[in-house]
Amino acid sequence: MTHTVAPGSPFPSDHLSTALADLKRQRPLVQCLTNAVVTNFTANALLAAGAAPAMTDIVGESGDFARIADAVLINLGTPTPEQREAMVEAAAVCQETGTPWVLDPVAVGSLAVRTHLARDLLQFKPAVVRGNASEIIGLCGGAGGRGTDTTDQPGDALDAARTLLTDHGVQAVAISGEVDLIVGATDHGEVAWHVPHGHRYLTQVTGGGCALGAVIAACLAVQADPVEAAVAGSVLWEVAAEHAAARANGPGSFAVELLDQLNSLAPEALASQGAVTCAEVAL
Amino acid sequence: MTHTVAPGSPFPSDHLSTALADLKRQRPLVQCLTNAVVTNFTANALLAAGAAPAMTDIVGESGDFARIADAVLINLGTPTPEQREAMVEAAAVCQETGTPWVLDPVAVGSLAVRTHLARDLLQFKPAVVRGNASEIIGLCGGAGGRGTDTTDQPGDALDAARTLLTDHGVQAVAISGEVDLIVGATDHGEVAWHVPHGHRYLTQVTGGGCALGAVIAACLAVQADPVEAAVAGSVLWEVAAEHAAARANGPGSFAVELLDQLNSLAPEALASQGAVTCAEVAL
Amino acid sequence: MTHTVAPGSPFPSDHLSTALADLKRQRPLVQCLTNAVVTNFTANALLAAGAAPAMTDIVGESGDFARIADAVLINLGTPTPEQREAMVEAAAVCQETGTPWVLDPVAVGSLAVRTHLARDLLQFKPAVVRGNASEIIGLCGGAGGRGTDTTDQPGDALDAARTLLTDHGVQAVAISGEVDLIVGATDHGEVAWHVPHGHRYLTQVTGGGCALGAVIAACLAVQADPVEAAVAGSVLWEVAAEHAAARANGPGSFAVELLDQLNSLAPEALASQGAVTCAEVAL
Numbered sequence: 001m002t003h004t005v006a007p008g009s010p011f012p013s014d015h016l017s018t019a020l021a022d023l024k025r026q027r028p029l030v031q032c033l034t035n036a037v038v039t040n041f042t043a044n045a046l047l048a049a050g051a052a053p054a055m056t057d058i059v060g061e062s063g064d065f066a067r068i069a070d071a072v073l074i075n076l077g078t079p080t081p082e083q084r085e086a087m088v089e090a091a092a093v094c095q096e097t098g099t100p101w102v103l104d105p106v107a108v109g110s111l112a113v114r115t116h117l118a119r120d121l122l123q124f125k126p127a128v129v130r131g132n133a134s135e136i137i138g139l140c141g142g143a144g145g146r147g148t149d150t151t152d153q154p155g156d157a158l159d160a161a162r163t164l165l166t167d168h169g170v171q172a173v174a175i176s177g178e179v180d181l182i183v184g185a186t187d188h189g190e191v192a193w194h195v196p197h198g199h200r201y202l203t204q205v206t207g208g209g210c211a212l213g214a215v216i217a218a219c220l221a222v223q224a225d226p227v228e229a230a231v232a233g234s235v236l237w238e239v240a241a242e243h244a245a246a247r248a249n250g251p252g253s254f255a256v257e258l259l260d261q262l263n264s265l266a267p268e269a270l271a272s273q274g275a276v277t278c279a280e281v282a283l
Numbered sequence: 284m285t286h287t288v289a290p291g292s293p294f295p296s297d298h299l300s301t302a303l304a305d306l307k308r309q310r311p312l313v314q315c316l317t318n319a320v321v322t323n324f325t326a327n328a329l330l331a332a333g334a335a336p337a338m339t340d341i342v343g344e345s346g347d348f349a350r351i352a353d354a355v356l357i358n359l360g361t362p363t364p365e366q367r368e369a370m371v372e373a374a375a376v377c378q379e380t381g382t383p384w385v386l387d388p389v390a391v392g393s394l395a396v397r398t399h400l401a402r403d404l405l406q407f408k409p410a411v412v413r414g415n416a417s418e419i420i421g422l423c424g425g426a427g428g429r430g431t432d433t434t435d436q437p438g439d440a441l442d443a444a445r446t447l448l449t450d451h452g453v454q455a456v457a458i459s460g461e462v463d464l465i466v467g468a469t470d471h472g473e474v475a476w477h478v479p480h481g482h483r484y485l486t487q488v489t490g491g492g493c494a495l496g497a498v499i500a501a502c503l504a505v506q507a508d509p510v511e512a513a514v515a516g517s518v519l520w521e522v523a524a525e526h527a528a529a530r531a532n533g534p535g536s537f538a539v540e541l542l543d544q545l546n547s548l549a550p551e552a553l554a555s556q557g558a559v560t561c562a563e564v565a566l
Numbered sequence: 567m568t569h570t571v572a573p574g575s576p577f578p579s580d581h582l583s584t585a586l587a588d589l590k591r592q593r594p595l596v597q598c599l600t601n602a603v604v605t606n607f608t609a610n611a612l613l614a615a616g617a618a619p620a621m622t623d624i625v626g627e628s629g630d631f632a633r634i635a636d637a638v639l640i641n642l643g644t645p646t647p648e649q650r651e652a653m654v655e656a657a658a659v660c661q662e663t664g665t666p667w668v669l670d671p672v673a674v675g676s677l678a679v680r681t682h683l684a685r686d687l688l689q690f691k692p693a694v695v696r697g698n699a700s701e702i703i704g705l706c707g708g709a710g711g712r713g714t715d716t717t718d719q720p721g722d723a724l725d726a727a728r729t730l731l732t733d734h735g736v737q738a739v740a741i742s743g744e745v746d747l748i749v750g751a752t753d754h755g756e757v758a759w760h761v762p763h764g765h766r767y768l769t770q771v772t773g774g775g776c777a778l779g780a781v782i783a784a785c786l787a788v789q790a791d792p793v794e795a796a797v798a799g800s801v802l803w804e805v806a807a808e809h810a811a812a813r814a815n816g817p818g819s820f821a822v823e824l825l826d827q828l829n830s831l832a833p834e835a836l837a838s839q840g841a842v843t844c845a846e847v848a849l
Contacts, residue, residue: 043772054713147337206326252542259818430620489609535825
């Protein structure tokens with residue numbers, strides 16, 4: 001990845017098509033320890049994108065599974081005591097084995113149990129943290145949002161994202177919003193990409209953000225650079241959402257169409273110039 | 284609300300359209316502690332209706348969340364030990380802060396653990412109890428139904444509903460059936476409304492009743508009168524179901540259409556004379 | 567059932583249509599202790615097929631419910647400690663009362679907790695074991711698959727299936743694959759049926775196999791012969807999948823169509839000669 005491109009440069013679209021093609025060809029095994037609300041939708045999103053999901057989140061199994069998984073998602077949406085223990089078990093194995101993992105700090109900052117848990121999990125060095133702006137801020141000590149809703153814009157979370165990169169060894173932070181912002185550290189300093197895709201229906205389907213975390217984990221399994229994986233996962237998800245919204249009559253049919261589009265989206269469709277406008281931005 | 288209308292008087296349709304418009308404008312935060320089977324569908328139903336769902340049901344968080352929620356649903360469909368404790372935590376905060384909450388006593392009467400739990404929760408004075416006839420009867424000491432299926436008709440549960448109103452401080456009881464019956468206490472005595480809407484497909488989609496409890500909670504957040512909120516939520520749900528059924532080819536497509544219809548149903552559509560026939564009935 | 571038919575003989579199609587008609591007429595109560603990922607889809611599949619699902623999996627209730635259930639499914643996809651205890655409670659009641667039950671050993675062989683649990687549960691003599699080839703092999707001491715994915719073909723699991731029949735009192739083993747294989751013991755020796763139906767979309771919808779286990783449980787409730795019930799449930803599921811795939815644009819719309827097709831599939835459609843080609847095979 002060229003980290004020396006000037007602001008405004010487009011994200012290399014062939015990297016997007018390669019990521020999607022690799023997903024479909026390699027069928028990576030993605031372990032998800034995620035919330036009870038979205039576990040079905042998340043598994044279906046991974047299947048549609050080409051990955052093999054496994055929702056193994058039991059103490060005594062989650063660590064063993066992390067040893068064979070190609071990537072892991074830990075999402076804090078409904079963290080029962082059993083799941084909290086299983087998350088630490090899986091994250092510790094990931095750190096030991098170098099398996100890349102994504103932390104999704106749902107509603108962190110505004111709720112105590114998960115906020116403590118998220119900070120404990122940070123020590124196991126997730127490759128990517130994905131959340132809305134209030135969650136990223138909450139993870140770094142800020143106040144958090146209104147439940148799962150953000151009360152901040154992606155740009156407001158830049159300082160918190162930098163803290164995650166510099167103090168906690170996170171390699172990429174994906175901040176969801178109307179325009180997603182992906183921030184990462186490189187040898188040449190920080191890099192940030194705008195992903196100006198998606199559709200408001202994604203905010204009207206529960207798990208619209210949670211499943212994106214899983215898709216980013218799937219991309220991490222096939223692409224070594226966490227920043228590229230986060231961009232590729234975000235573009236794949238948001239562009240599929242645009243295609244789905246064009247065929248939907250509301251949030252119910254949108255969720256169905258989104259799975260169909262994830263399944264049928266051709267790698268070439270992401271590679272064509274103009275179809276994806278994902279530009280590096282100045283920090 | 285005019286509680287002195289004669290039997291046969293229609294429910295004021297402008298109250299229905301106001302409730303729906305308020306839902307979409309205020310986007311109330313509705314906390315749900317609900318069963319594992321329907322948590323996804325319930326969250327999506329709330330999003331489609333215009334509310335902001337939060338499925339926070341963890342001990343140590345559920346009470347804190349109830350302090351910021353605009354209304355709370357407690358549904359006993361799959362009450363794990365963790366959830367049972369979290370339900371008591373949330374309900375106690377609701378009583379303390381005056382946050383209105385709905386109790387949905389799924390399969391109460393026929394199963395021991397939840398029956399004891401439901402009776403414990405009653406002391407925290409839910410504003411509304413919603414269930415099928417056997418569940419309402421079971422909550423008051425009767426035998427309950429066949430699993431989640433009722434073996435009684437709404438009218439059979441009138442005595443039990445009265446017990447909830449007079450002995451337990453419940454303000455409205457919503458008894459689901461082919462024709463829903465909403466019973467409440469007023470300064471002038473009891474009032475009951477028939478909601479002769481809906482479609483049999485609602486009984487062929489899991490959570491067809493559970494999600495209604497959440498929609499009633501959302502209406503409680505925007506309408507002070509629990510009887511009005513229960514009627515408004517029921518009408519919104521059942522009329523959306525009628526629109527959805529007209530477009531569906533079976534229970535699968537019905538569930539998808541129902542979310543689309545909840546999202547697109549215009550407040551004016553509920554206000555038009557004749558579209559909704561919801562009449563007060565003699566007790 | 568005629569167990570003396572020659573290899574190549576078709577499964578009696580009138581038995582299929584009778585099973586489906588009985589499901590819709592008797593509406594059997596099917597208790598499911600299943601994984602968090604698929605509980606919603608499983609309940610909806612049972613409702614669409616004509617059964618009454620109850621997802622009762624709480625300690626202190628699961629055994630009581632098993633006493634009134636017509637059949638029980640125990641699926642090990644996400645076995646929390648609470649669920650593990652509730653599964654033993656339900657299975658013990660099933661053995662005591664003679665209620666037929668299905669064991670679905672999800673990912674058994676590759677994960678420790680559920681592998682021990684599955685072997686414990688075997689002592690309560692499930693009527694049917696349903697799984698992919700690697701799970702059937704894993705249940706009998708083999709290595710298991712790659713998470714929930716099989717790394718073996720149905721035919722590879724024949725020895726393991728025989729072990730379940732002869733050593734553990736299982737009456738039928740349903741091995742899912744591109745062509746499902748149903749193996750059972752009869753007074754005249756072993757019998758095996760091929761079910762060459764289905765669609766690859768079933769592997770792209772999470773719970774495509776888990777819900778089949780529930781449908782087989784529903785068939786067990788209306789058909790005394792476990793081999794016939796397993797064949798009937800498999801044919802019903804796989805033929806509905808074929809109809810659904812013909813109307814779908816991807817895995818999202820396929821899952822919706824599958825519920826619609828399960829609901830509308832007429833018993834006569836299964837009885838017509840040629841529509842279903844399910845043949846006994848030599849062992």
